[in-house]
Amino acid sequence: MEQGTIERDIHVDASPEVVFEVVSQPEHMREWWPDDARFESVAGAPGELIWRNADTGETTTVALAVVEVDPPKRFSFRWCFTEPDRSGPALLVTFDLTPAGTGTQIRMTETGFREMGWEIAVLEARYQDHENGWDHYLPRLGGYVARLVATP
Amino acid sequence: MSAAVDDELWSAIGDPTRRTMIDLLLSDGPGTATSLSRRLPVTRQAVSKHLAVLDRVGLIHAETAGRERHYQVDEAQLARAVAQLSAVGATWDARLRRIKRVAETIERSRHHDEGG
Numbered sequence: 662m663e664q665g666t667i668e669r670d671i672h673v674d675a676s677p678e679v680v681f682e683v684v685s686q687p688e689h690m691r692e693w694w695p696d697d698a699r700f701e702s703v704a705g706a707p708g709e710l711i712w713r714n715a716d717t718g719e720t721t722t723v724a725l726a727v728v729e730v731d732p733p734k735r736f737s738f739r740w741c742f743t744e745p746d747r748s749g750p751a752l753l754v755t756f757d758l759t760p761a762g763t764g765t766q767i768r769m770t771e772t773g774f775r776e777m778g779w780e781i782a783v784l785e786a787r788y789q790d791h792e793n794g795w796d797h798y799l800p801r802l803g804g805y806v807a808r809l810v811a812t813p
Numbered sequence: 814m815s816a817a818v819d820d821e822l823w824s825a826i827g828d829p830t831r832r833t834m835i836d837l838l839l840s841d842g843p844g845t846a847t848s849l850s851r852r853l854p855v856t857r858q859a860v861s862k863h864l865a866v867l868d869r870v871g872l873i874h875a876e877t878a879g880r881e882r883h884y885q886v887d888e889a890q891l892a893r894a895v896a897q898l899s900a901v902g903a904t905w906d907a908r909l910r911r912i913k914r915v916a917e918t919i920e921r922s923r924h925h926d927e928g929g
């Protein structure tokens with residue numbers, strides 16, 4: 662039962678350069694994952710992912726550390742550290758990008774579940790998303806594209 | 814099954830020694846505290862405690878044969894635990910769909926800019 666790794670592939674109709682920006686820049690990461698992301702996209706840089714509870718206004722901050730930045734091929738970071746100073750076992754998320762036709766193949770791997778115990782998987786699921794996915798996301802994306810187009 | 818029971822299930826399976834014990838019971842078939850302790854760097858007493866935890870959450874069940882209890886894996890319950898890890902994978906599916914959507918939207922807007 663080697664279940665310590667999650668691996669996913671997805672094809673994207675966008676160039677590796679664009680996909681790399683989306684997975685590795687905090688301003689883009691906010692559109693697909695936490696409510697806020699703060700980090701410099703530089704190997705070794707510390708950072709934070711932030712979730713806001715819409716009802717209570719409380720925020721949850723999770724430490725992150727950028728591991729590898731190799732545009733437009735690979736971006737990886739660690740999160741869910743077991744120690745407060747970004748040390749000890751952590752989950753490692755890696756995005757590997759490969760050109761595929763006019764688009765890009767993304768391979769996402771998240772490892773460390775086995776080393777950290779499977780409880781962490783439950784913890785990870787807690788930081789899922791704003792769920793329920795599209796209800797929240799579609800209005801957001803509309804505003805996002807509008808801002809993007811408005812940018813000179 | 815309640816969330817509390819699920820938490821127990823997860824912490825039962827979260828321990829590396831207990832995962833190794835499940836691996837051994839799956840690969841070698843039913844075993845006893847004695848037979849498992851021979852394969853593991855822990856005492857028979859420690860193995861017995863781990864077996865009790867696994868038994869309590871239903872990941873293994875025991876039959877008494879002769880002087881010792883023989884344990885085997887409850888594959889249905891193990892499948893439930895594995896399914897929960899798959900649920901974590903599903904959260905990544907959702908994130909990746911959004912990555913795709915955002916990247917494709919940017920790509921189209923840039924093409925549009927170049928074309929226009």
